[in-house]
Amino acid sequence: MEKKSEGTLAILLLALIQGVLASGAVEIKPSINPVVVGNSVTLSLSPSKILKSASWAVGESLILNWLGDQQAGVPSYNGRASVNVLTGALTLSSVKVADSGLYTVQSSDPQLKASASITVLEPISNVALRANQTTLMEFSSSAVATCSVSSGSSISFLWMNGSAEVKASGRVQLTDGGSTLTMVNVTRYDRGPFSCRAFNLISNGSSDPVTFTISYGPDNMALKINGNNTTSFPIGSNLTVLCSAQSSPPARLQWAFRGEPVNTTGPLLELLSFGKDQSGPYSCLAFNNHTNMTSNITAHIMIAEPFSGSQQQAVNVMLLPLLLLVGFLVILPDAGGSFSP
Structure with missing residues (x-):
């Protein structure tokens, strides 16, 4: 009996080890990631496996499961989710932003479990900049500008003053996820033109510029x-x-x-x-x-008063000794040269 129990335990341990190894050896590779809203994406197993009985889920929510060549999906995925029962690959069509998440395939035959995340994004369109007012007074007015889009998801914002990026500082605040720019106590150098750029991993767009009039x-x-x-x-x-x-x-x-x-x-x-x-x-x-x-x-x-006659005479008197000295120095070499030893 003891030998039979030991043999059974060894088989179970071997099966568990094989399952862990199988799980570690399999990866899920999306055909594209991130995915644009409305498109399709396929989550494939690498290397490919023949899964006789398995299921796909996103987070804690079941998408579908299959046994042999028979598959069944939950109503919310009817017509949008299908599985290749030979390879285990899941295809989602007409994806929505809500389809973003962690996708997990789990099989009991063979035993494996693998996961991968996908992100579904909506493209950005119609980026616009709106200012609360554009006529301002230096040192006493504050400027508030808001960047908005007609559509888009997971959006980041970049503000520009001409060709220079605007960053948060003592007077400059970026709030609401970066979509609102506030400049307190504006100066004459805050005229602009200001523009905003909205972007995500699949698209981007820029607003028309706004220039402030600052008195x-x-x-x-x-x-x-x-x-x-x-x-x-x-x-x-x-x-x-x-x-x-x-x-x-x-x-x-x-x-x-x-x-x-x-x-x-x-x-x-x-x-x-x-x-x-x-x-x-x-x-x-x-x-x-x-x-x-x-x-x-x-x-x-x-x-500018010109020199008077007395001023000119005083200048001449001052210059006379200097002129005599210069003349003496010029003559001196010639005079010295006339002597012979």
Whole structure:
């Protein structure tokens, strides 16, 4: 009796070991993965096996089983799932996103079990970008833009500012799975154009760009006189003073002389036949009626006084000793050369 029990136990252990080995030696290979919604996919065994009795399931849900050449499927898979009883390959047609999951084949003759995952994806279509508002104020407004699609599954989003990728930072937030971009306290450099790209493993699409209008300034003012930074000119000169300011929309420019407005607006001030009575501080005042901000810059333009007669005489007196010294040094070599030992 003991020998018979030992023999039975050995047979069972051998059968178990063969089953484990068989399970480890078999893989499931999808014909395509990921799979596009509406397409078909076949899950084949590699190497191929003849399974006399087996079943297919996804997760914990049975799809079908078969015995010999007879197969039976659950109602929800009628017309969509079939098995090749000779090879054990399962074919699913008209797949849905819900068909994604872990597929397992299990057989009792021969004994094996193998699994593989497939992902079913819906292609992306009609990527669109919508902004809550496009007219903003620098340092006080926030911009919110949302990327949406008409269809698609397992979607990731990428935001672009021109050719540069937008990443989350102190002022920039990406929420709702990356589909919403929020920029707090926008600056003039947040104009864009912004676009979003939606993608999954089988498709992608990009939105049309959106550009924000951001009011800012005036600031960073500059004055150029006759194209340079010189502020001293000979009497009678014709001067062109150009004022610039960074501002959006462009700032209104008003000129003032010695603190009093002059009858000139715009970036250009012309001073013809510049005289002594025109010397003094010239100011350019900038105003932005969208931001209600002002800024100004002042240059002191003066007459370059020529030397007077007494000044010229003083210069000549100062130069005379220097000229005598230079002459003496020039003559000295010649004089030394006239001596002989």
